[in-house]
Amino acid sequence: MSNASETLRADAPVIGPNLNLESMTDRISRIALRERAHAWWWIAFIPSAALTLLLIVAIAYLFYEGIGIWGVNWPVMWGFAILCYVWWIAIASGGTIISALFFLVHAEWRTSINRIAESMMLFGAAAAGIYPVLHLGRPWLFYWLFFYPNTMTLWAQFRSPLLWDFWALFTYVFASVLFWYVGLLPDLASVRDRAERGLKQRMYAVFAMGFRGSSGQWRHLRAVYGVMAAIMTPVVISIHSIVGLDFAGAATTGWHVTQFPPFFVCGALLSGFAIVLLLIIPLRRFLNLEDMVTGRHIGVLAKLLLTSSLLLAYAYLMDAFSACYGGNPGDLALLAARLHGEYAPVYWGAVLFNVLLPQLLWSRKLRVHIPTLMLLSLGVVIGMWMERYLIVVTSLSRPTLVSAWGVFHPTFWDWATLAGTVGLFLSGILLSVRFVPVVAMHEMRALIVSAQARSE
């Protein structure tokens, strides 16, 4: 993995001193145009593709046999499918925050990691998006959620957060693809112009749609991309808030809390930043991007990880406080089960990984210490999964009536589907790293030109 001996500085400039327009365009285009993939790429891709195949098998078997193959049963009717959905959509949301929100605030460090964050958003949303459909029980009837004239003159239930969630997810996935593609057009065109004549050049030419960098094309691109970024920022907040409302809208123990929407957004930020770190740290080394993704980027992401961890700590505190303050016996029993009952390992695991360990990042040195960051980020990814497990499984297994309590046991197919979505996510990221310009070249050029102007 990464070179532990590398010394990074958080106050390093956002681009290396020797980077110029030609060398940057050439290096990034060459990554996409490479005839044969690197050995590391195959080493990462083969297991990821194998896991994706496992996902296909798991889905095929689910369609054949029904959701009885999963561990869901009364009272835990939302098992892995929903908890993994929430976990994945949080990861995707972190990518959108980097690509949209930090674009609006003109954060220079966003430029070189924007494309990786966007790929993460796309494939995180893809991994998330399949879960609710699979969980429908009769997935072939998913189109009942659309507004459409039907012979039963029946409309969808617009007052349900579950329907809001369907539309939020639909919009988020669709809008993410459009946002990603518009930002990609100039870079696809750059690769097209550097490709040798042949199939690859034709493919890039088709996807670049004839973008040539004329004054009109740039002018409209800037306008449309800016508005899209301004739209995507509230959309990403809305999607995770609505996911929070899926829970808060139900009169279930542990869920019926007004803080759920912001609580979910804080979790999304934390897991998003962690996955971005987990992706850019190895990629900058394997793709030789050290002078484009510098200590500055890593330091800023580490600070953001710490900030979102503190936000989440507040949400955890408030969650416990509202149970105590509300005094509902069901909520209190659930809190006790989490603090010192059978769910204590999961609860304290989430607290350890999401809140306590990230506090190490108060240290300036550790914020750019690669092995520490990798371990902390991996811990956060696991910790966030535990948090989703706590929210989905423990609440449902402890309804208000003690006689209705139950235990959830995930099956092999639950784990297989989870592993499969991890494979899908990684395969998507690896394919995009292989064929799509991995850095937003047209945005990097602005940084390089202004750095050159400053040095002159």
Added chain:
Amino acid sequence: MATLLATFASETELERALERFPADRWPALETYSPLPLSGQPEQSPLPALMFAAGMLGFFGFFFLMAYADTQGYPHNIGGRPAFAWPAFIPIAFELGVLCAMVAGFVGYFVVCRLPKLYDEVDEFDGSRRGLCDRWLLCVRIDAAKGLSEAHAIFRTLNPESLEERA
């Protein structure tokens, strides 16, 4: 009819060239650059189009939901009012956003007349660096007199390369 393509090493040089080719005298001018030009006007109809589409989507779907729940299929759920307008806001917002995004996306290709897989400028060798590190000025000229005048101007500007195609 001839087309000239001059290549410059920086945006400043391109700007200087543009000053020598005023748009009223040279209507068939086009620039190609690796990043948006800084001094260019920023007008675009797309933000207004996206706003209009977003509003249309928001109110259109809001009224669709209001119609469905009050006229099309009113159903009583726990005694809640049929016209539960706050509950219609999230979907109306999401679909308004979706309409705005689609309008911006489609609008971009319509306004820029894309896709356009072939353009005359592709024939010039210099065009291959237009999205890398060179700033290009393309002048299309109808009359022979204009062509010699353009050549004279370019000679004073000293571009990195100058190509001509009939």
